[in-house]
Amino acid sequence: MFRGFVVVLAISAALLAPLPSASAQRDAISLSDCEIPIGAQGAAKQAAKCGVLSVPEDYSAPEGRQIQIHFAIVPARSPSLRREPIFHLEGGPGASAIEYYGLVWYSAYADLNEVHDIVLIDQRGTGKSASLQCTEIADLGFEDLKYDRSTEDEIAENIERLRACLARLSATNDPRHYTSANLARDTDAVRAALGYQKINLFGSSYGTWLAQFYLRQFGQHVNAVVLEGTVGPWDRPFLLANLNADQALQRVFDLCAADESCKRAFPDLESLFEQALQRLQTSVRVNGTSSLTGKSYPVVMNAERFLSALRNMLYQGSLIGSVPQAIAQAARGIYTLPAAVLIAAAEQPISYGMNLSVVCAEDVAFYTPELLERIPRSRFFGRLPNDSYSELCAVWRSAELEAADVLPITSDVPTLFLAGEFDPITPTDFAVSAQLRFQNSVLARFPYQAHTILPNSLCARRLVRAFYANPSLRDTSCTAQDVPFAFAEAQRLSYETITTPTFSARVPSGWRAIGESSAMHFFRSDADKPEFLGIAIYPLAGGAPLQAAALEALSSRFARLFEQARIAQLGVVVAQYTFNTDQEVYIGGLITFGFGTQSRAVWYAAPANIFTARFSSIAVEVFGSLLPR
Numbered sequence: 001m002f003r004g005f006v007v008v009l010a011i012s013a014a015l016l017a018p019l020p021s022a023s024a025q026r027d028a029i030s031l032s033d034c035e036i037p038i039g040a041q042g043a044a045k046q047a048a049k050c051g052v053l054s055v056p057e058d059y060s061a062p063e064g065r066q067i068q069i070h071f072a073i074v075p076a077r078s079p080s081l082r083r084e085p086i087f088h089l090e091g092g093p094g095a096s097a098i099e100y101y102g103l104v105w106y107s108a109y110a111d112l113n114e115v116h117d118i119v120l121i122d123q124r125g126t127g128k129s130a131s132l133q134c135t136e137i138a139d140l141g142f143e144d145l146k147y148d149r150s151t152e153d154e155i156a157e158n159i160e161r162l163r164a165c166l167a168r169l170s171a172t173n174d175p176r177h178y179t180s181a182n183l184a185r186d187t188d189a190v191r192a193a194l195g196y197q198k199i200n201l202f203g204s205s206y207g208t209w210l211a212q213f214y215l216r217q218f219g220q221h222v223n224a225v226v227l228e229g230t231v232g233p234w235d236r237p238f239l240l241a242n243l244n245a246d247q248a249l250q251r252v253f254d255l256c257a258a259d260e261s262c263k264r265a266f267p268d269l270e271s272l273f274e275q276a277l278q279r280l281q282t283s284v285r286v287n288g289t290s291s292l293t294g295k296s297y298p299v300v301m302n303a304e305r306f307l308s309a310l311r312n313m314l315y316q317g318s319l320i321g322s323v324p325q326a327i328a329q330a331a332r333g334i335y336t337l338p339a340a341v342l343i344a345a346a347e348q349p350i351s352y353g354m355n356l357s358v359v360c361a362e363d364v365a366f367y368t369p370e371l372l373e374r375i376p377r378s379r380f381f382g383r384l385p386n387d388s389y390s391e392l393c394a395v396w397r398s399a400e401l402e403a404a405d406v407l408p409i410t411s412d413v414p415t416l417f418l419a420g421e422f423d424p425i426t427p428t429d430f431a432v433s434a435q436l437r438f439q440n441s442v443l444a445r446f447p448y449q450a451h452t453i454l455p456n457s458l459c460a461r462r463l464v465r466a467f468y469a470n471p472s473l474r475d476t477s478c479t480a481q482d483v484p485f486a487f488a489e490a491q492r493l494s495y496e497t498i499t500t501p502t503f504s505a506r507v508p509s510g511w512r513a514i515g516e517s518s519a520m521h522f523f524r525s526d527a528d529k530p531e532f533l534g535i536a537i538y539p540l541a542g543g544a545p546l547q548a549a550a551l552e553a554l555s556s557r558f559a560r561l562f563e564q565a566r567i568a569q570l571g572v573v574v575a576q577y578t579f580n581t582d583q584e585v586y587i588g589g590l591i592t593f594g595f596g597t598q599s600r601a602v603w604y605a606a607p608a609n610i611f612t613a614r615f616s617s618i619a620v621e622v623f624g625s626l627l628p629r
Contacts, residue, residue: 029053029193036072036120038102040292040565046106048072048120055189057130058177067130067173069186072098073194074109074118083468084200084223085117087187089214091205091229093358094351096127107562107578107585108455112465116200121190123210125178125354132175132353134165141346148283148300151308151384155391162356162395169353176399178357184214191221198223200468204452205229205426206358212409212434219413224471226464228418229426229451230434233362233406239371239386241311241425242378248314248424248450249380252323261490266324273380276330277303288339292347294567299339304383306330309338311381312345314424315451318587321485321613328489353396360393362406408437414471415441418460420449442467444476448484448609456608457482458584483529483584486606488613495621503537506625508618520553520601529584531610532558534603535622542571542594550592550601558605561588571595579605587611591623600626 034050051073054066076082088105090097097120101109109118125132137158144154169175187210191199200223203211208227215222231237237244256262256269266272280303288299299305313319313326319341326337367390375386415438419431428445435443444463446453453460459478467473495506498513500521511523511533520536536553540546554561559579564587566575577588588605602623604615 031073034072036074036098036102036106038106039563040103042102043566044563046074046102048074051193053186053190053193055124055186057124057174059182059185065174067124068128069121069124069190070098070128071119071121071190072101074101074113074120076117077114081115082117083115084198085119085194085196086112086200086202086468087119087121087191089187089201089203089207089210090120090123090126091207092126092350092355093123093206093209094126094132094353094355095206096122096349096351098122098127099349104452104455107580108461110560110562110580111461112468116468119190119194119199121187123183123354124186125173125175125357126351130173132169132173132178132351132357134162134169134352136161136165136168137352138350142297142343145288145297145299145305145342145346148302150302151304151388155388159391159395162352162392165353166395166397170397175353175357175397176361178354179361179399179401180210180213180358181217181405183210184217187214188218188221191218197221201225202454202464203227204454205231208426209233212411215411215413216409219411222413224468225411225413225415226418226467227415227431227434228453228460229423230417230419230431231426232408232430232434233366234408235426235430235433236363236371237425237430238359238363238389239367239375242381242384242386243376244427245311245314245424246378246380247427248422249310249323251422252314252320255485256324256487256490259487259490262324262487265487265490266328269324269327272331273327276306276327277383279331279333280306284333284335286335286339288336288343290343290347291340292344292565292567294569297343299335299342301335301339305342306335306338307381307384308345309341311384311424312341313337314422317420317422317448317450317452317456317485318608318612320422320450321609322488324490325488325613356389356392356396357398359389360396360398361401364389364393365398365401366403366406408434410437410439412438412440414467416463416467416473417441417443418446418453418463419443420446420451420453422448422450425451440471442474442476444479446479446482448482455578456585458580461580461585483607483609486610486613488617490613493618493621497625503535503626505535505622507533507535507622515557517556518549518553520550520557520603522557529581529607531606531614531618532586532588532604533618533622534601535626536601537626538599538601539597540594540599541597542592542599546592546594546599546601547573547575550590550603553601554588554590554603558586558588578608584608589615589619591619593623593627595628602626 031049031051035045038044053069056062057065122129201211208230283302417431419428494509523533525531561577564576575590584607591602
């Protein structure tokens with residue numbers, strides 16, 4: 001889900017000592033040039049400065065075992081204008097900030113990086129920082145999908161793997177010390193070592209949990225805070241996960257019913273949902289494709305896995321428009337989308353041990369029979385257990401905390417909350433509750449965003465940049481311009497044939513030509529935040545020259561492109577990019593295919609909430625019309 005917290009131990013004298021100057025501190029820690037891979041394939045690289053800091057594994061025994069905290073700094077591009085650095089606190093718990101920067105956050109931070117250093121710390125237990133990854137579980141993610149197991153079966157299987165993982169890790173690590181309070185101490189140790197007197201915090205998901213613990217312990221060093229997908233252990237997010245997913249799915253049902261095209265395509269979506277579950281009383285063996293590598297994996301689809309996939313889709317605003325399609329297809333026995341989502345989940349590099357160390361100590365340890373009895377059964381996700389952690393936590397070794405260690409946190413540090421109305425795991429209610437405890441705060445509510453907002457919303461990026469520059473900001477009115485979801489298969493486009501000196505192709509009716517660049521012809525839809533289409537035929541055989549020619553054309557038309565992923569199969573290359581216009585964050589897909597001495601290129605781009613729902617249907621129609629008959 002997100003990323004973790006907890007325990008209050010004595011702070012070492014070294015951390016309480018007066019800080020020397022920034023230059024003196026930087027001299028005390030060695031930084032070296034490094035590169036952060038960008039995108040799923042790491043084709044591009046971000047230049048950075050990397051370092052390692054030794055900290056006590058147990059802060060109450062500062063002379064005891066030390067662990068190495070790895071971090072990276074992406075320096076501000078305009079040093080003369082440099083402001084307070086932004087410490088990015090990653091989610092999970094258990095995700096690597098350095099790795100996820102290249103996978104998720106790189107483009108979202110592009111404008112902020114103009115005047116802010118971006119500091120990425122692999123939290124203890126993640127990445128290269130004394131990892132608590134249970135390879136006994138992680139390495140079998142794809143293998144497990146081949147077997148027909150219920151959630152209870154999978155938990156039972158993983159209990160034995162956890163025992164083996166704990167036995168292996170215990171030789172070099174004590175999971176009891178991998179808590180949010182200690183992560184906050186590590187974060188401040190890096191701040192002090194780098195000589196920063198004041199910092200900004202950006203936390204997403206579990207990163208908001210960690211940010212609040214940092215504020216409790218080291219708030220005097222914080223200039224401003226941005227929290228996206230706000231949560232703390234006091235919110236009981238895991239116990240409420242099914243109910244909060246219910247709320248998000250109901251919003252999708254209601255939105256579809258209110259949308260004429262969606263209602264026409266899926267007239268009774270809730271009934272289709274029930275049909276899909278009924279059909280999956282008997283499991284089905286299917287194949288799913290990785291969106292990162294293009295590889296195919298066998299998947300046994302059953303009702304619980306379908307629900308898990310559906311809940312994962314609700315996390316991402318870019319996938320919500322495909323939820324009705326996934327449900328309707330499942331009701332007909334087609335499971336392409338949920339299988340791909342389950343494979344994507346198996347590919348996520350989350351440290352299982354770190355996740356358990358935080359969740360077990362700070363949340364599950366405080367479950368009582370009375371609390372469990374008060375949690376009602378989920379309407380839509382009731383087949384999934386409310387309490388899926390307790391059995392795992394009974395095996396894992398985690399800190400023993402007092403209730404006072406995980407009380408809600410108050411703060412007067414300027415704070416901007418970003419909340420998505422469709423968030424299925426850290427709902428807007430959590431942010432509303434937190435704002436009551438943050439007396440100097442503002443809440444921005446995005447009507448068409450889900451769990452991750454900054455990578456998908458230009459409004460969010462502008463708000464964050466303005467807030468760090470002026471923490472008294474209170475105007476969040478741009479959220480009203482949030483782009484509504486497009487529903488896959490709901491709007492049937494008509495097409496017309498256009499002819500140029502180099503090709504004939506079918507394009508959506510009513511889209512107008514907007515010019516040519518480097519042999520690529522561009523078209524756009526008639527909308528305030530339009531969709532774009534690019535078509536070209538090049539006298540090239542394909543490969544790198546074809547990619548370079550297409551990117552030259554795109555770069556002259558659009559802003560800087562950030563590659564997210566690339567798949568090559570049977571001579572066809574599909575690459576996904578993200579970029580900004582002056583109106584919104586866009587996702588673009590480029591398809592290229594070399595055929596003889598000629599190569600075809602088709603480009604489709606749309607706001608993030610529209611792209612996934614439309615890319616396949618439009619790109620296939622246009623690309624197919626270019627192929628030789």
